[in-house]
Amino acid sequence: MPVLARIMDMLALLLFLTFNGHLWLISLLVDTFHTLPIGSEPLNSNAFLAPTKAGSLIFLNGLMLALPLITLLLTLNLALGLLNRMAPQLSIFVIGFPLTLTVGISLMAALMPLIAPFCEHLFSEIFNLLADIISELPLI
Secondary structure (H helix, E strand, C coil): CCHHHHHHHHHHHHHHHHCCHHHHHHHHHHHHHHHCCCCCCCCCCHHHHHHHHHHHHHHHHHHHHHHHHHHHHHHHHHHHHHHHHHCCCCCHHHHHHHHHHHHHHHHHHHHHHHHHHHHHHHHHHHHHHHHHHHHHCCCC
């Protein structure tokens, strides 16, 4: 796993715990046992639509979160490729790896003030969708 991915994983976990996501998750889990006890009737079709919406929301927000980094690193790799074609005697592998790592970490540092509110909004949307999923379960 790349270093930047580990840093982002740790950041997401810390933000999840900071915004009391673990408490929301446990309360939603308790609500499912009140709404749909073990051994009850099967789910209706609307109960399967909400997880699909949740998956698309997670994918879309993950892409929006990663898009600035993807764009910058793709542009940097294209520039390094052009530099390699223009000056073949220049060792791009020696220059490219530290440059890519430095640019990635500096972009993450620059975007750090924006990541926390984005993740807070994402966590609240996900838990609202989970609450919608629980509300779609048949009442017993």
